[in-house]
Amino acid sequence: MSRKYFGTDGVRGRFGEGAITPEFVLKLGWAVGRILGTESKSRVLIGKDTRISGYLLESALEAGLTAAGVNITLLGPMPTPSVAYLTRTLHAQAGIVISASHNPYTDNGIKFFSADGLKLPDQVESAIEAEMEKPLTTVDSANLGRAEKMDAEGRYIEFCKSTIPLKTRFNGMKIVVDCSNGAAYNIAPYVFDEMGADVIAIGNQPNGFNINDGVGSTHPEHLKAAVLEHGADLGIALDGDGDRLIMVDDQGNEVDGDEILYIIACSRMREGELKGAVVGTLMSNLGLEHALREHGVVFERTNVGDRYIMERLFKKGWVLGGEQSGHIICLDRTTTGDGIVSALQVLAEVHATGRSLRELSAGMSKYPQKLTNIHLGGTSAQEIMESDLVKRSVREAEVEMGSSGRVLLRPSGTEPLMRVMVEGSDGEQVEVLSSQIASTVEALVTG
Structure with a gap:
């Protein structure tokens, strides 16, 4: 379903442009309050990661929501999944996270959770977008929303620990935890420490500008070096908002x-x-x-x-x-x-x-996997997907690899690119077949 503002993961973009301006976010907060804050004493939770722009966007959301008569609980820097959990357990009407996940600090985004801790249904997003087209009107003074702060780290730490058997302990295990200078910096090390592990924390010094900068799940090389340096049993790397995980074993191999x-x-x-x-x-x-x-x-x-x-x-x-x-x-x-x-x-x-x-x-x-991105230029993705030459090239590769490999040809959802992915048990065969298919696609693009 087409969306004007919402993507597959909320609203995202470069800070100060498009949908990520203070004016837009204020209006978005108001629209969300109008759609989700219809119950009396409605409450919405707001968490964020450690980007410098989070302060400003948090204030804009707060202004919009309170203008719609919704009460707010400000959680401060908290991982995205913690907001989903707290929205559910604190019986809030919605949870909002200000974060662009694994992107650099110059980007930002806004993610939403329903009262049951799940992403908003399509029909709710459509209703919010429709509300955005209306003029902003503020409730009267007696019905304005209020804002309060809550220290919820302890609640979430205990929840995380409760997801594994009660008597499990990690005593004697040395672990490196890379927090990506992001939202989990003040939570993740304590979870594993309280489980008995010897924890070496890295990427835990956020300054507003260094989130995901050479650290975290998108840059595991920093974690690999730390695991080897400290002789750790394993390493854990999170992304900026704490919902992704990459691990490293004791020999520095990425998992x-x-x-x-x-x-x-x-x-x-x-x-x-x-x-x-x-x-x-x-x-x-x-x-x-x-x-x-x-x-x-x-x-x-x-x-x-x-x-x-x-x-x-x-x-x-x-x-x-x-x-x-x-x-x-x-x-x-x-x-x-x-x-x-x-x-x-x-x-x-x-x-x-x-x-x-x-x-x-x-x-x-x-299995070895080769991904090639080809710029579409003026050619449409549909034209490539329907080309007899491309279809034949893909079919021949699939026949040659049989059940030991596969080919995936798909357009990018965000860029004018065609992605050609070939994988199989034979690395040399993967390289050759990937090159053949990519060449066929490129020839079609260049004419």
Whole structure:
């Protein structure tokens, strides 16, 4: 469904441009208050990450919501999943997070959660967009909303700890935790410390400008070096708003979202708790699909984006899904992707089995994967997708690889690019076939 302001993950953009200006955000807060704050004594929670622009946008949202007669609880810097959890448990009408996730500090965004801690349904987003087109009117003085602050870190820390067995302890385990100079800086190290681990915290000195800057899940090289330097058992890297997770084993090898999803799925199987299939995306590594198949677990794919994974899980009544980027959804533990909760599931499996992260991830062999981005120029994505030459090139590659590989051709959702992805068990074959398909697409683009 087309959206004027909302994307698949709220409203995002470069600060000071388009939808991320103070004027727009004030109006957005008012519209959200008008649609979601219809109950008496309505309350909306607002959290944010550590970007310098968060202060200004928080004030704009506060002004808009209170003008609509909605009370606000300001949480300060808190991970996105913590706001989803607190919205649900504090019985608020909605939760709002000011964050652009893994993007640089110059960007910002606004994410929304419904009263049950889930992303807003399409019809609610449509209603908010329709309200945005109306002139802003303020309620009378007697009905203006109020704002209060709440220190909620302790509540969320205890919730995270409750997602693994009560007697689990990480005593004797040395862990490096990279907080990405983001929203989890004052929470993540304490979660693992209180579980008994020896914690070395990095990326925990936010200054408003250094979020995701060379640290966190998008830059795991910093974590790899720290794990090796300190002789740690493993490393944990979150992104700027704390909903994604990448890990590093004791030898400095990266463990991505596909491997993390595999480990958690195996843990649920061992405990007899895996319900239904596991859900990934079109970009999930074929090695994950094959490894799960060996355990008798069905793997289904959706379009790229956690929203689509969540939709499939809810539709089927399943509980586990995730993306290669590290966005893992454990619906048997919480309502949204949560980097800290996901890391705890992996560490609990390390504790329960006595096997290292390296040993657990070795159960899945990642297939070589080659992704090529081709600029479309003046050619439409549809023209490329429907080209007989391109179809033949893809079909020939699929026949050559058989069940040991796959080809994915898809347009970017945000840029004028065609993405060509080839993966398979034979790395040299992947390189050759990827080059052949990309050349065919490029020839069509250049004419």
